[in-house]
Amino acid sequence: xxxxxxxxxxxxxxxxxxxxxxxxxxxxxxxxxxxxxxxxxxxxxxxxxxxxxxxxxxxxxxxxxxxxxxxxxxxxxxxxxxxxxxxxxxxxxxxxxxxxxxxxxxxxxxxxxxxxxxxxxxxxxxxxxxxxxxxxxxxxxxxxxxxxxxxxxxxxxxxxxxxxxxxxxxxxxxxxxxxxxxxxxxxxxxxxxxxxxxxxxxxxxxxxxxxxxxxxxxxxxxxxxxxxxxxxxxxxxxxxxxxxxxxxxxxxxxxxxxxxxxxxxxxxxxxxxxxxxxxxxxxxxxxxxxxxxxxxxxxxxxxxxxxxxxxxxxxxxxxxxxxxxxxxxxxxxxxxxxxxxxxxxxxxxxxxxxxxxxxxxxxxxxxxxxxxxxxxxxxxxxxxxxxxxxxxxxxxxxxxxxxx
Ligand code: ASP
Ligand code: MG
Numbered sequence: 555x556x557x558x559x560x561x562x563x564x565x566x567x568x569x570x571x572x573x574x575x576x577x578x579x580x581x582x583x584x585x586x587x588x589x590x591x592x593x594x595x596x597x598x599x600x601x602x603x604x605x606x607x608x609x610x611x612x613x614x615x616x617x618x619x620x621x622x623x624x625x626x627x628x629x630x631x632x633x634x635x636x637x638x639x640x641x642x643x644x645x646x647x648x649x650x651x652x653x654x655x656x657x658x659x660x661x662x663x664x665x666x667x668x669x670x671x672x673x674x675x676x677x678x679x680x681x682x683x684x685x686x687x688x689x690x691x692x693x694x695x696x697x698x699x700x701x702x703x704x705x706x707x708x709x710x711x712x713x714x715x716x717x718x719x720x721x722x723x724x725x726x727x728x729x730x731x732x733x734x735x736x737x738x739x740x741x742x743x744x745x746x747x748x749x750x751x752x753x754x755x756x757x758x759x760x761x762x763x764x765x766x767x768x769x770x771x772x773x774x775x776x777x778x779x780x781x782x783x784x785x786x787x788x789x790x791x792x793x794x795x796x797x798x799x800x801x802x803x804x805x806x807x808x809x810x811x812x813x814x815x816x817x818x819x820x821x822x823x824x825x826x827x828x829x830x831x832x833x834x835x836x837x838x839x840x841x842x843x844x845x846x847x848x849x850x851x852x853x854x855x856x857x858x859x860x861x862x863x864x865x866x867x868x869x870x871x872x873x874x875x876x877x878x879x880x881x882x883x884x885x886x887x888x889x890x891x892x893x894x895x896x897x898x899x900x901x902x903x904x905x906x907x908x909x910x911x912x913x914x915x916x917x918x919x920x921x922x923x924x925x926x927x928x929x930x931x932x933x934x935x936x937x938x939x940x941x942x943x944x945x946x947x948x949x950x951x952x953x954x955x956x957x958x
């Protein structure tokens with residue numbers, strides 16, 4: 555007998571048929587004798603539809619009212635699922651974020667969880683009821699409804715699993731696990747049996763949108779055993795944990811992120827404080843900088859000028875350009891060039907820490923595929939290169955073929 559927390563995503567509960575299928579899966583685990591807490595997302599595109607509805611009425615609604623609206627999607631899902639389980643004849647109760655004591659900060663739209671009381675969940679489990687919890691929502695200190703940010707239901711599930719000390723937190727989704735690369739695009743991409751929390755975090759931030767980043771961070775912090783599984787097929791998924799068996803290949807995945815832009819600041823003075831001035835300017839506006847490259851000085855013997863290039867999220871590109879142009883005088887550069895026709899291709903693997911030659915192998919694959927590298931950055935478990943966007947898929951394929 556185990557305490558199992560499950561989470562089903564929007565596509566898994568999209569319509570009546572999906573809800574019924576999921577209800578039978580929950581029923582199966584429950585009748586095996588397990589205690590079941592199930593977190594649900596809003597059905598299908600409900601959250602997007604609600605946002606569209608809001609914008610029809612007001613293009614800039616307050617964040618408080620937006621959360622009030624968006625939280626209804628998840629509330630609908632749990633009520634409908636409860637009805638499906640009632641029909642099967644099982645004891646069940648659906649609860650909102652407020653009812654389970656999901657306390658968050660005041661940050662409407664991307665609230666952080668502060669504490670979960672979960673006493674109601676425990677009482678209901680003691681009564682042998684299946685507990686259905688509306689994901690993605692909580693309440694703040696004013697008793698107002700907040701939401702946790704897009705994809706936040708994963709985080710709800712992990713927070714509850716941590717609080718209840720659950721045996722496992724199973725995330726059911728429309729893919730059957732975490733893959734070495736995008737299986738729809740990359741030949742030979744295969745499912746991983748297991749992956750470390752750190753690798754999963756890197757892959758998630760690189761655009762492998764299987765799990766909400768904060769959910770993985772929280773799982774790592776509280777050592778919650780996570781599993782990613784398909785809600786459509788019955789087969790084993792991917793386990794996310796602290797340590798995995800070291801795989802032969804040393805890397806776990808190859809990812810592409812095309813949602814970035816590169817900014818090059820040409821001809822800044824080669825003197826102390828320049829990098830500080832540039833990046834302070836961006837940091838003040840909450841613009842996150844990723845890969846940074848600084849050239850060595852050039853000019854006469856004095857090395858008068860240098861260039862600094864960096865990448866930002868594509869959404870921040872225009873704002874970053876504006877800021878730099880507004881401050882051209884004080885920064886003292888000769889020109890800036892901005893492009894979004896770039897992509898970041900990365901390999902991720904905890905095995906890299908103990909192996910040498912991993913980066914060289916990646917560069918060899920790129921050389922053979924005749925893909926030019928514009929920038930490189932590395933961390934303990936990741937090597938990223940910036941390439942031309944039009945060559946990115948070919949780059950991923952070549953690197954994947956080399957390692958797997
Ligand atoms: N329904 C929310 C969203 O679409 C939360 C979630 O699905 O996890 O982002
Ligand atoms: Mg999701």
